[in-house]
Amino acid sequence: MPKLLLGVQKKMIKELSVQIDTIGTEMEAIISSDREMARKFELLLSIKCIGNQAALHLMVFTEGFTKFKNSRQFASYCGVAPFPNQSGTSLKGRPRISQLANKKMKSLLDMCAKSSIRHNLEIREYYQRRVAMGKNKMSTINIIRNKLLSRVFAVIHRGTPYVNLYGHIT
Structure with a gap:
């Protein structure tokens, strides 16, 4: 019985992989057919640690960067913008992140942030510096998510590829 189930699952995975590849190819064709998109x-891909999947999702969820005016609005939509947690004037808590968020985009940004901690020297040093100061690791990762979103919106609004100025500092 387990061999039968394993065989069925392998066939399902193979079929789903084919369908995912087909959809990816169609999405790339749609993007390449429109010059502005x-x-x-390409501008999104110029940012280190923003890959094809993150760029595609950013294009879709921002509706070609027409739905949101700035990175702060999109950060709120994705659930990476902290909000004050208080009740009245006397009960104040730590700022919290909203649970009413686009979880798919938040998880993609999380993966981009963790990738940038590994592969981007500037972000890695920033992360290590904050953790060494005793700051919460997840809070720092959330700040990095916001940094990436700021870079994304800056690149799109400027219309020029991302330039890593950190690499030019001696």
Whole structure:
């Protein structure tokens, strides 16, 4: 019985993988057919640790960067913008992140942030510096998510690829 189930699951995985590849190819064709979308997609890919999947999702959820005016609005939509946690004037808690968020985009930004901690020297040093100061690791990762969103919106609004100025500092 387990061999039968394993065989069925392998076939399902294979079929789903084919369908995912087909959808990915169609999405790339749609982006390449529109010059403006292709330009924005290339701008997004110029940011270190923003890959194809994150760029595609950013394009979709921002509706080609027309739905949100700035990175702060989109951060709120994704659930990476902290909000004050208080009740009245006397009960104040730590700022919290809203649970009413786009979890898919939040998880993609989380993966981008963790990738940038590994592969981007500037972000890695920032992360290590904050953790050494005793700051919460998840709070620091959330700040990095916001940094990435700020870079994304800056690149799109400027219309020029991301330039890593940190690499030019001696």
